[in-house]
Amino acid sequence: MAEESKPSEKPEIKQPDAGTPPAPKSVSAAASPAAPKPAPPPPKPPPAVQLPLDNELVRRYRERFGAAILDAVEDRKQPYLVIDSAQLHEIARYSRDEEKLDLLEDYTAVDWPRREKRFDLVAILYSFPHNIRLRLKIPVALGEHPASIVDIWPTANWLEREIFDMFGIEFSGHPGLKRILLPDEWQGYPLRKDYDILQQDTAWVRENLGIDSGQ
């Protein structure tokens, strides 16, 4: 599944510029009187949901961090920035202090096994004064140690532990990085794509539960 998704996702981020939304509309308008057959295209246009974003906010980020802002995209009217993991800590601090994105609403990860940088860390920020949300996406390679942001948002403590628990991403500078939902001795990271839904740490289950399988 992951293999299929990767190619389909990448081009779409770049494409919308080419003016995909207006084009199919004109096709359907022209075609509908002729024959009902070409009607199927109309449901297709919505896929142009990712648009490059360039507003005040993004410009401020770009001005400040330059090349560390790898991309700025609007997906279904929700903005996100793709940022360089090396600058994660500085960008996080800037977001909280200067942009007043004061709440780290959620912090999670997505696994893309076929990508060069396997994981996307996703931080969802909310600003109480401005009532806006911004997502930061941080591509992280396997074995990389992104900086912990617990000192900026204490709420990241458990959220980073959960990311570590489920994806095996280790944060440098975290005050006590250990598993949170699974047992401490558990082997494997369940939310990685190569971890099957029926997979389990059989040795742990046998030793601690006294059964062969929890399934």
Next chain:
Amino acid sequence: MADTVQEDATQKNGTLLGADELVLNMGPQHPSTHGVLRVKLKIDGERVRGTECVIGYLHRGVEKIAENRTYQQFAPYVDRMDYVAAISNGLGYCETVEKLLNVEAPARARVIRTILTELQRIASHLIWLGTHALDIGALTPLFYCLREREEILKIFEKYCGARLTTHAFRIGGLQYEAYDGFEKDVERFCKDFERRIQEYVDLLTGNSIWIGRTRNVGVLSAADCIALGASGPILRASGVKWDLRKAQPYAAYDQYKFEIPVGTNGDTYDRYMVRMEELRQSRLICLQAIENIPTGPILGKVGKVLKPPAGEIYHSIEAPKGILGYYIVSDGTTQPYRVRIRPPSFVNLQAFDKMVRGHLVADVVAIIGTLDIVLGEVDR
């Protein structure tokens, strides 16, 4: 600032005990931890010096299951997270997938959703009130609260056949049309409920034991709440007038008038007062909503097979316990590529350590109660 540094230092050396300190294990099988929460308390006499929460006993891997189910198949699973507020979970999930698909539920569906969700908020708060008071030693409110909750569950049962894990909504609108007499039932409940709230108030609000056990217990400042991500009534009790139903309205909340109650001290008593006022406000929303339920379809135009275009969405709602968020990544297939659920209980529980330090062991129970956690949601 110096305060936090010091705290971090103690947390790091959690296993190193001072001469007078000992570690007390509370839970996971303890009635007042509201489920399977285990807390390790480092205590000095009766004073709590540090804590560590051990969670995960109810972990079922809901997010992994989501990646292996279609969008519709996963909907009933979300009911099993916060199982005392299943309808709120369902609303959040359905709305998120709708946003991912770029469809909107019809007006009638949105209003009925709002009514049911507000009833669910009342039911959830009643469970909180009854058990919280019970933990502190007031036995009576529990019976009263469950009596009123029963009326709400009867409405749910009449509506969709289920009482607890309802799966009441469908992606795109509603699964079922409201039954005959739905408005009457809701109205009867709401009319009666005003008197019932007064009963709880008579029992607790001015009760000197209640005040003694809750005033200045587990104080959180507004800045602490935001830093720790604590949301919902906890945030409001600390004086932040913020509610997602007002800040970023969803369902039909923009059509109704209601107040956001706030506290001043951010202690357990204020959180009690905020939730009591929320009961009244939810009742008012229900009464406004049943006055004028629009007619029309209850299900929007959604296909039988859902294939949202590749991309991602984040949507959050004000669940009874705080911000409930869903982050869904679609790869264009019928199954979500990734579903992340931001559970309010999990994040709120993180504030526990901050709230409990320096208090007595007996206050631990009050503070777990005031956090209003559901372990099904903490562990997922």
